[in-house]
Every structure is written in structure tokens, then in C-alpha cells.
Amino acid sequence: xxxxxxxxxxxxxxxxxxxxxxxxxxxxxxxxGGTRLSARKLGVDEHCVIKTxxxxxxxxxxxMILMHGDREVSTKTLxxxxxxxxxxxxxxxxAHKHTGYLVGGTxxxxxxxxxxxxxxxxxxDLPTIYINAGARGLLAAMHPHELVRILEPVLxxxxxxxxxxxxxxx
Numbered sequence: 001x002x003x004x005x006x007x008x009x010x011x012x013x014x015x016x017x018x019x020x021x022x023x024x025x026x027x028x029x030x031x032x033g034g035t036r037l038s039a040r041k042l043g044v045d046e047h048c049v050i051k052t053x054x055x056x057x058x059x060x061x062x063x064m065i066l067m068h069g070d071r072e073v074s075t076k077t078l079x080x081x082x083x084x085x086x087x088x089x090x091x092x093x094x095a096h097k098h099t100g101y102l103v104g105g106t107x108x109x110x111x112x113x114x115x116x117x118x119x120x121x122x123x124x125d126l127p128t129i130y131i132n133a134g135a136r137g138l139l140a141a142m143h144p145h146e147l148v149r150i151l152e153p154v155l156x157x158x159x160x161x162x163x164x165x166x167x168x169x170x
Contacts, residue, residue: 007134007135007138009107009110009133009134009135009138010100010107010109010110010111010112010134011101011107011108011109011110011132011133011134011140012024012109012110012133012134012140013110014109014110014150015109015133015140015142015150018149018150020142020146020149020150021142021143021146022140022141022142022146023140023141023142024133024138024139024140024141025042025130025138025139025140025141026137026138026139027041027042027137027138027139028041028137029104029136029137031104034051034069035049035050035051035069035070036069036070038069038130038139039069039130042130042139044130046068046069046070047068047069047070047071047126048068048069048126048128048129048130049068049069049129049130049131049139050066050067050068050069050123050129050130050131050132051066051067051068051069052064052066052106052107052108052131052132053065053066053067053073053089053106054089054090054094054095054098054099054106054115055073055075055078055087055088055089055090056087056088056090056094057079057082057084057085057086057087058084058085058086059084062090062094062095062098062115063082063087063115063116063117063118064099064108064111064115064116064117064118065078065117065118065119065120065156065158066108066117066118066119066120066123066131066147066153067120067123067158067159068120068122068123068159070161070162071120071159071160071161071162072159072160072161072162073087073120073158073159073160074158074159074160075087075088075158077156077157077158078118078156078158081156081158082118097112098111098112098113098115099111099112099115100112101132101134102136104136105132105134105135105136105137105138106132107131107132107133107134107140108131108132108147108151108153109133109134109140109150109151110134116154117151117152117153117154118153118154118155118156118158119147119148119151119153119154119155119156120155120156120157120158120159121155121156121157122157122159123144123147124144124145124148124155125144126144127143128141128142128143128144129141129142129143129144129147131147
């Protein structure tokens with residue numbers, strides 16, 4: 001894709017303004033395809049594709065958690081770490097209101113309003129991450145240190161392996 005065809009999203013504008021070292025990777029978006037689909041389309045490890053999840057505590061205060069594509073968030077562990085009773089995913093319309101992005105295109109960069117951002121700490125150990133660039137079917141690749149430099153997320157350890165999660169539900 002030529003440079004002039006890449007959407008100029010608030011996320012991309014923020015990355016450019018902050019002089020981030022990143023590259024843009026479009027892929028054919030499919031509803032409910034998730035990180036598994038984007039990783040397959042781009043030929044990368046799903047562990048390196050980072051999910052941007054918008055959640056809220058029991059009082060409705062929003063927060064964002066960045067997680068490996070092949071992991072889930074332990075909301076109980078996250079709630080304990082934050083000193084709140086519960087953490088739940090936001091409904092899509094609430095997430096859109098907080099971020100300005102549609103679900104499937106949510107980026108932690110260029111948010112509509114400031115909300116606390118938490119990141120699974122092992123993301124920082126990866127050589128390259130792929131994270132939503134503010135539109136469905138558009139990821140930005142960068143070193144995780146760029147993400148940490150720009151967003152200054154709070155590092156947490158709240159990942160659950162998806163295979164363990166499925167096993168425990170059986």
C-alpha cells in the first residue's frame with residue numbers, strides 16, 4: 001500500500017507527533033477475526049500482536065489494558081492490583097465513547113480522552129509488537145520501548161494462557 005493510502009488516524013498522527021519509529025501494516029479486516037486473523041494475514045506470531053482492551057471498574061471508571069493476542073486478562077488479578085472490587089469489559093458503545101475508536105480499531109494512541117493505561121509487563125520483552133493503529137485492519141509495528149516511551153503505561157502481570165482458560169471452563 002502506498003504511503004498516501006494509509007488512513008490518517010488520531011493514532012498515526014500521535015505516533016508521528018511523538019517521533020515514534022513505527023511502520024504501518026494494513027490487512028483485510030474481518031468481523032470477529034481478532035488477533036489470530038491479523039497475525040495470520042501479516043505472517044507474524046499472535047503473541048506479538050497486542051490487544052487493546054477497554055474495561056471499567058465497578059464505579060464505571062474506564063481503563064485500558066494492553067495484552068498479548070494469545071492471552072486473556074485475569075480481571076480478578078487486575079482488580080486486586082488496582083485495589084478495586086471488579087473489572088469488566090466495556091460495552092462497545094461505551095468503549096467508543098471513551099476512546100473515539102470503534103471496537104476492532106481501538107488504539108491506545110490518540111485517545112479521545114485520557115484514561116489510565118495498563119500493560120502486561122512481558123510485552124516489553126518482545127523484539128517487535130503489532131498494535132492497532134486506529135482503524136480496523138491497520139496495525140502499527142514498533143519496538144515495545146516506543147509504546148512505553150509514549151504512553152507510560154503501568155506494567156502489570158495479569159495474563160492467562162487461553163488454552164488454560166479453555167481447559168478450566170471444561
